[in-house]
Amino acid sequence: xxxxxxxxxxxxxxxxxxxxxxxxxxxxxxxxxxxxxxxxxxxxxxxxxxxxxxxxxxxxxxxxxxxxxxxxxxxxxxxxxxxxxxxxxxxxxxxxxxxxxxxxxxxxxxxxxxxxxxxxxxxxxxxxxxxxxxxxxxxxxxxxxxxxxxxxxxxxxxxxxxxxxxxxxxxxxxxxxxxxxxxxxxxxxxxxxxxxxxxxxxxxxxxxxxxxxxxxxxxxxxxxxxxxxxxxxxxxxxxxxxxxxxxxxxx
Amino acid sequence: xxxxxxxxxxxxxxxxxxxxxxxxxxxxxxxxxxxxxxxxxxxxxxxxxxxxxxxxxxxxxxxxxxxxxxxxxxxxxxxxxxxxxxxxxxxxxxxxxxxxxxxxxxxxxxxxxxxxxxxxxxxxxxxxxxxxxxxxxxxxxxxxxxxxxxxxxxxxxxxxxxxxxxxxxxxxxxxxxxxxxxxxxxxxxxxxxxxxxxxxxxxxxxxxxxxxxxxxxxxxxxxxxxxxxxxxxxxxxxxxxxxxxxxxxxx
DNA sequence: ACGCGCAATCCTGTATACAGACGGAACTCA
DNA sequence: TGAGTTCCGTCTGTATACAGGATTGCGCGT
Numbered sequence: 271x272x273x274x275x276x277x278x279x280x281x282x283x284x285x286x287x288x289x290x291x292x293x294x295x296x297x298x299x300x301x302x303x304x305x306x307x308x309x310x311x312x313x314x315x316x317x318x319x320x321x322x323x324x325x326x327x328x329x330x331x332x333x334x335x336x337x338x339x340x341x342x343x344x345x346x347x348x349x350x351x352x353x354x355x356x357x358x359x360x361x362x363x364x365x366x367x368x369x370x371x372x373x374x375x376x377x378x379x380x381x382x383x384x385x386x387x388x389x390x391x392x393x394x395x396x397x398x399x400x401x402x403x404x405x406x407x408x409x410x411x412x413x414x415x416x417x418x419x420x421x422x423x424x425x426x427x428x429x430x431x432x433x434x435x436x437x438x439x440x441x442x443x444x445x446x447x448x449x450x451x452x453x454x455x456x457x458x459x460x461x462x463x464x465x466x467x468x469x470x471x472x473x474x475x476x477x478x479x480x481x482x483x484x485x486x487x488x489x490x491x492x493x494x495x496x497x498x499x500x501x502x503x504x505x506x507x508x509x510x511x512x513x514x515x516x517x518x519x520x521x
Numbered sequence: 522x523x524x525x526x527x528x529x530x531x532x533x534x535x536x537x538x539x540x541x542x543x544x545x546x547x548x549x550x551x552x553x554x555x556x557x558x559x560x561x562x563x564x565x566x567x568x569x570x571x572x573x574x575x576x577x578x579x580x581x582x583x584x585x586x587x588x589x590x591x592x593x594x595x596x597x598x599x600x601x602x603x604x605x606x607x608x609x610x611x612x613x614x615x616x617x618x619x620x621x622x623x624x625x626x627x628x629x630x631x632x633x634x635x636x637x638x639x640x641x642x643x644x645x646x647x648x649x650x651x652x653x654x655x656x657x658x659x660x661x662x663x664x665x666x667x668x669x670x671x672x673x674x675x676x677x678x679x680x681x682x683x684x685x686x687x688x689x690x691x692x693x694x695x696x697x698x699x700x701x702x703x704x705x706x707x708x709x710x711x712x713x714x715x716x717x718x719x720x721x722x723x724x725x726x727x728x729x730x731x732x733x734x735x736x737x738x739x740x741x742x743x744x745x746x747x748x749x750x751x752x753x754x755x756x757x758x759x760x761x762x763x764x765x766x767x768x769x770x771x772x
Numbered sequence: 773a774c775g776c777g778c779a780a781t782c783c784t785g786t787a788t789a790c791a792g793a794c795g796g797a798a799c800t801c802a
Numbered sequence: 803t804g805a806g807t808t809c810c811g812t813c814t815g816t817a818t819a820c821a822g823g824a825t826t827g828c829g830c831g832t
Contacts, residue, residue, distance in 0.1 A: 282786065302781060306813070317787045319570070322815090326574060330581035332680065340814050354675040358616065365612045369605075406605040429583065429612075430685060437677065533816065557783070568817045573785090590824060591784050 280315040286324035289314045294333050294344055295438065297513030301346035304337065309400055331436050346516045347438060355440035360489025362431045363415070366422035367481035371473045375421050380474065383421065386414045387466055394459045404450040407459065408443045414466060415442045421473065424478075438511045439456055445495035448508040462491055537565040537575035543594055544693045545584050546689060552597035552623030555588065582687050597767045598689060600751075606691035611740025615668070617680045618675035620733035622724045626672050628685055631725065634672065637665045638717055645710045655701040658710065665717060666693045672724065690764045696746035699759040703749055713742055 291311060294300060312320045317501045324340050328334045334342040375379035390410050419428050435441045449455040465488040499509055524634060541561060541584050561572045576593050578587045583595040621736045641661050644654045700706040716739040723732035750760055 295586060308813075309641050313662045318814095319786055319788090323573070323577060323785095327581065330578070332677075350675075351677055354620075354677045358613075358677055358681055365609065377598060424601075426583075426602055426609055426685075426688065430609055430681060434677075483555065494550055494604075559783075570816055570818090574815095623784095 283323045283327075286310070286314040286316050286321050287327055290324055290328060291331075291333065294320045294514070297510035301343045301344050301514045304336065304341060304343045317483075324490060332433075332439075332480065335455040344514070347514050348516050349496075350423070350440045352437070352496065352515075355434060355437040356489055356492045356496070357486075359431065359434040359440050359442070360425065360486040360494075362397055362434055363419065363489060364482035365483045365487040366419045366424065366427045366431060368471065369407060369422035369424050369427060369482040370418070370480040371476050371478040373423060374474050374476060379421060380470065383414065383417045386410060386417060387463075390414065390463055390466065394456075396462050397456075399459070401448075401450055404446060404455075408446050411443050411446065411462075412441075415519065418469065430496050437516050439492070439496060441511075442489075442492070445492055445499060445509075448499045449495060450501060451508065454498065457494065458491060462488065465491070532565040532571070533572045533730075533750050534578075537561070537637060538578050539568050540565045540585065540703040541579060543574055545765070546762045547577070550595045552595045552668065552765045552767065554593045555592060556585065557592065567595070582683075584687075584689075595765070598639075598765050599767050600747075602632060603688070603690045603747065603766075606685060606688040607740055607743045608683065608737075609745070610685040610691050610693070613678065613685055613736040614670065615733035615736040617675065617682060618724065618736045619669045619729040620673035620678060622654035622718045622727050622729040623733040624674060625727060626724050630672060631721065632663065632723055634668045635725045637661060638721060639667060641714055641717065642663065644697075645707075645714050647678050648707075650701075650710070652682050652701055655697060655706075659697050662713075663692075663695050669720065689765050690743070690747060690760075692739075693743070696743055696750060699744060703753065704758065705749065709742060709746065713739065717741070 281479060290313070293313065299305065305325070306322055307318055310325065311318055314321060314324075322397070325334060329336055329342060333345055334383065335345040337343055379452075391397070393410070395406050396403055397405075419431055439445070446459075450460055452458075465484055468484045469481050469488070472478075499512075513520065541556075541564070544736075546566065550556065556576070558569050558572055558576070561576065562569055565572060565575075576585060580587055580593060581663055584596055586596045588594055632673075640659065643659070644650065644658050647654055650658075670682050673679065684761070716735055719735045720732050720739070723729075723735060750763075
């Protein structure tokens with residue numbers, strides 16, 4: 271076994287899982303393609319046992335599909351599947367926000383969320399938003415959503431949200447980098463940030479229905495982004511996972 | 522597939538998974554208890570490899586929790602966790618019902634659902650409902666919910682619903698057998714059936730919001746049932762999975 | 773008597789060997 | 803020439819062997 275320390279700290283199973291997931295999401299495997307264990311062994315450099323574990327986990331994650339006769343294949347997604355996954359995430363995040371609002375959040379609990387909001391404000395106020403700013407936005411946006419979900423105080427809800435966000439393109443930040451090449455980019459980020467502001471306000475005032483509704487609408491920004499990205503398919507290299515789509519999407 | 526054939530035809534992994542799940546849900550393992558692989562090997566009679574696969578699947582299912590230092594333990598659930606899981610299922614089933622309503626369901630698609638509804642009607646019209654009728658209700662109710670979810674036409678939604686329903690007590694029929702010993706049993710079944718009727722009506726008329734709202738409320742019947750079951754804890758043998766609750770719930 | 777350390781034992785994670793099954797290709801017969 | 807059958811190769815599912823590490827219990831020292 272190699273002595274590279276950084277790779278040594280995590281288990282072989284996790285390493286294989288990460289490698290295979292990257293490979294799938296970066297579009298290096300065609301959807302529907304059978305993924306043989308020996309092939310995965312060659313790719314990841316670990317033995318069959320952890321590879322098999324990783325494959326099982328990726329199946330549960332939703333990226334692979336079990337073949338009845340045995341083994342796994344890369345799952346194919348229709349455009350409908352992706353839109354539904356986004357709606358699912360929005361619905362679940364809406365539930366989490368409603369939980370947070372109904373159960374009440376103390377000022378101390380809201381503080382990190384407000385800090386995060388302010389940090390994002392600094393980014394979106396730039397007029398031509400730099401590529402680095404987009405990249406920073408991805409990080410802060412993920413942090414904002416994570417904090418918000420935690421505010422629900424519901425481990426089962428967080429679990430289901432993470433699960434939903436693991437689907438291709440269903441994550442809150444899935445399209446941000448693709449946006450960076452679109453003229454509408456700035457507006458979309460401004461609107462998204464307005465949603466962030468509203469959900470905090472709603473939670474603060476214990477307006478459960480409002481918090482839920484705005485998070486649903488917030489997720490639907492991703493639908494708009496997906497449509498935009500499909501229309502300007504020149505930016506396909508920014509969304510390599512588009513290769514997982516079954517049919518060529520209509521314009 | 523029949524159960525007896527499956528014991529021979531189904532893989533060792535699935536067999537181990539079923540055996541362990543039964544063991545956990547029947548309360549034969551205390552929550553928090555470490556579940557050793559060798560122990561699981563003795564229980565299931567299969568080798569360590571399929572046992573490990575089964576443990577990983579059960580972790581993804583939410584019944585087990587990975588221990589940082591390695592291995593798995595039986596997950597502990599708070600009463601809040603269970604209530605949240607029920608709300609999650611209701612929210613997701615509501616989404617599925619809304620999808621069905623918004624996207625439209627043909628008369629042919631609705632037919633099996635209406636048949637199922639009629640079959641349940643025959644059961645709940647009996648005045649003292651027999652224990653066999655309760656048992657039949659469980660089957661038909663599961664069928665009704667499965668048909669309803671399929672009507673959404675959304676594989677991702679069905680996936681998430683199944684996941685949510687796998688949590689202890691979150692399944693649509695989790696409390697039915699416990700109800701059979703309660704005086705309120707008949708009323709609850711009548712109300713549940715009324716919900717079933719309404720959701721079909723809403724879908725037929727493409728009333729998405731109504732379909733969603735009624736399914737959310739429908740799930741909340743389970744909350745009421747849980748509270749009732751906890752109050753009359755004499756029927757604890759009908760709900761063996763109560764052993765998975767962390768603290769003794771307050772009356 | 774109590775705390776710390778060491779050692780032994782068990783356990784997990786990983787690798788590999790083996791058997792059964794599925795699929796594909798080639799050959800034979802009509 | 804086409805279809806069916808048989809054989810071979812490959813792959814999955816399962817079992818087991820091995821090594822590193824964690825935990826527990828005991829003994830020793832303070």
